Amino acid sequence: MTLSEGAGQLPSRRIADAVRELITSGELAPGDKLPSERELARRFGTARNTAREAVRLLTEEALVTPVHGKGVFVREKQRLFRWGNDRYSRKTYRETGLTPFRLEMKRQGKRASIQAVAIDRVAPPYDVAERLGVSTDEESVIRRLNEYHADDEPVQLVTTYIRWSDAEGTLLTEPKTGPGGIHGRLEDKGHVMTTGRDEITARMPTHNEAQFLQAPSGVPVLDVLHTSFDQDGEPFEVTRFVHRADRSGLVYTFDVEP
Template identity: 50%
Template sequence: MTNTDADTRPRSQQIADDLRNAIRDGTYEPGAQLPSQRALAKHYAAARNTVDEALSILSREGLITSQQGRGAFVRKKQTLIRLGSDRYSHKHRDTGLSPFLLECARQGKRGRFEVLGIKQMKPDRELAQRLNVSATTKSVLRRENVFYADDDPVYRVTTWIPWEIARGTGLVEAEVPHQYGIHGVFEENGHVMARINDEISARMPTPEEVGHLELPEGVPVIEVLHTSLDQNGDPYEVTLFVMRADMNGLSYNVPVE
């Protein structure tokens, strides 16, 4: 226990620090239940609301989860669904799986997606520049999906495609009629992925993202803004991945130029 007469921090912070250290040193392993609030209050000689605030601190940090009527548990480490350049490689084509389904299969999970919307739209200026299309007309198709691994939502995905590429193809359909997903349709229409550009950042989620991804308190999201370039160096797709940070990782193996 870390409390000393010289420690002037709030009592809730002291208790949170002590429990955090106990989680890190393995006293409470992933999945283990913490003592009840009553037991913690007695152990630390603290009021119940002080213990409650300490547990709230750990919850916001993503270290524990609370289950109604059961108590607080140390968060288990999830098997990560990894996003990286290798997922697009043609060497995986003999699996017969699209990139996301392949990533799920590697982790022993079943992948699926739910379509939120498909719409022809006018892009903002930045997106128009990325895709080399007009910013004054409905020059792109937007596809919005949530991707699931088993029953867990792991990605909120928005893809923008030049309308001249998408028009009259399976890209405008909810169920893309190709076993390799949208990338199979792109290839059939003469756009073979030759290079990708991924811009990666992290942040806390919006309320809408919390709902779509069923995010526990304290879990941030990883944001990947992905651009695909074809054999001619032309951009033909921009996709924004908003990923649960507790269930996703990034894995890149690329040459240094």
């Protein structure tokens, strides 16, 4: 392996530049192990901390992932899961019999598994209360927290909030929500989803999110706050999706008003 001299002026930058060049040129392929921090330091004539700083820079760029006790590895480029505004289409569901998550997993030849983590009656967070038109002071909603996996790899965290007045005494308080799922039960209550709104932000994951999503450092999350509106234009369900941004992309198609 050749470590050509980098263009940066700082030693840590020079090391990072040289290694980045090896990666982008393909000399170091995804999955390959980098020279150890001590080895990089030796080759470039620096202290170990300086080589370590170079590795930190590359980690922040999401090019490499350090693994304790094993080494630093070039990131695998993974195909993106794609989620979008077609995921609520009843037509797709009728034709395939699959929920959007299971459909996307099948498309990529992966096994879908969904784990219910918690179902409880809680006081909603501010942004949810605002959208559902309920109080943050009382336990006015039911919260359903689920973890979604593809071949046992974590993919997304999904938290659904429904007004307690809609959920009380229905299967919405149970792990299994019956035919048609959550939206089936909400239709029983007279809420037919007619319009949806997705509000999207990106941010770094919280500690808990990073842990569940197994997100290497330098990987942000996509945070999608979805609101469902019924035939009367009334919001009746809010769901927060948290995705690893290096594994998921979002797609929205829309008609342009003339």
